[in-house]
Amino acid sequence: MTLTELRYIVTLAQEQHFGRAASKCFVSQPTLSVGVKKLEDELGVALFERTRNAVRITPMGELIIRQGQKVLEEAAAIKQLAKTGQDQLSTPLRIGAIYTIGPYLFPHLIPELSKVAPKMPLYIEENFTAVLRRKLRLGELDAIIIALPFNEPDVVTQSLYDEPFCVLLPGGHPWEKKAQINPADLAKEELLLLGEGHCFRDQILEACPVLARKKDAGDGSGIEATSLETIRHMVASGMGISVLPQSAVVDHHYAPNILSTRPFRSPSPGRTVALAWRASFPRPKAIDALSDALRQCSVN
Structure with a gap:
């Protein structure tokens, strides 16, 4: 049994296709097939059920693939230890962030982190989130925001800061006369949301049960977008209203009065932003530096 063979079966389990798995492992399909069969013969059990189309x-x-993934993680940790040596802040750190955090956090995080870890x-x-979770587990990312x-086994999660949501309005909208917005009133408007798969979309629906029930009944708006910036442009054009996290409110693209924002009525819906990393990650000083820089960003 070799690490290469374990990598073959873990990748094949992810892709569920010999051709794609071989491509991801940078080998030919016959090479991967032989490696998988050799390991099955050695173990005396079938790891995969093969048909013409699946x-x-x-x-x-x-069970075996899950254990094999843990072995690969530990092997990656050994390589990382040898590579970093004594200085944990001298090699690249691989960070992932969800779409609704990254674009607004990284411009502040990078200069802040460079103060304490310039190398x-x-x-x-x-x-x-689902993709970042998988890449963190596989060792393709060191930490995710x-x-x-x-919740993930063998992963440490550290809360960083709480962030309220606010309502984004086109200029001249009647709600500009309101000091605060009732979350239940969102169901009365043409609300622009991110598409399926974005956790921020789920958080908005959770904050407004009436809106969630409306969408479950098939009565909700069909207008969805791939990013908060796309939503911002559509709101500016008068397509509807939306909800943004506080960090995404600042905008330098539009002239005054094109867009406006209003806070929610207390208790305001919001989210807790957190940092997550594998408990076995061998560079705790790098995580500490990242965590400190992230907290400093939230203060600023």
């Missing part, structure tokens, strides 16, 4: 994991395969550049990725709740 690859399925067997019950025993799920530690950042590899940055923005993605959905997400919104709570977030």
Whole structure:
């Protein structure tokens, strides 16, 4: 049994397709197939059920692949230890953030982090929570910035700061006369939301049960967007209203009076932003520096 063979079966389990798995492992499909079969023969059990059109994991395969993933994580940790040596702040740190946090946090985080770790550049990725979760587990990312709740075995989660939501309005909207907005009133308006897969969308629906019931009944708006910036442009054009996290409110693209914001009535809906990393990650000083910089961003 080799680490290469374990990487083959873990990747095949993820892709459920020999061709894609081989491509991701940078080998030919026959090479991957032979490696998987060799490991199955050595273990004496079938890890995958193969048909002409599909690859399925067997019950025993799920157990073995889960353990194999842990072995790969530990092997990656050993390599990381050897690479970093004594200075944990001298090599790149791979950070992921959800789409509704990254664009608004990183411009503040990078200069703040460079003050305490100038030799530690950042590899940055923005993605959905589910994708960031998987990449963190596989060791493809060192730490991720997400919104709570977030639960994952063998992963440490540290709350950073609480962030309220606010309502984004086009200029001249009647709600500009209001000092605060009742979350239940969102259901009365044309509300622009992010598409499925964005946790921020789910948080808005959770904050407004009436709106969630309306959408479940098929009576909600069909207007969805791929990013908060796209939503901002549509609101500016008069397509409807939306909800933004406080960090995304500042805008330098539009002249005054094109857009406006209003806070929610107390208790205001919001989210808790958190940092998550593997408990086995071998660079605790890098995590400490990142955490301190993130907290400083929230203060500023």
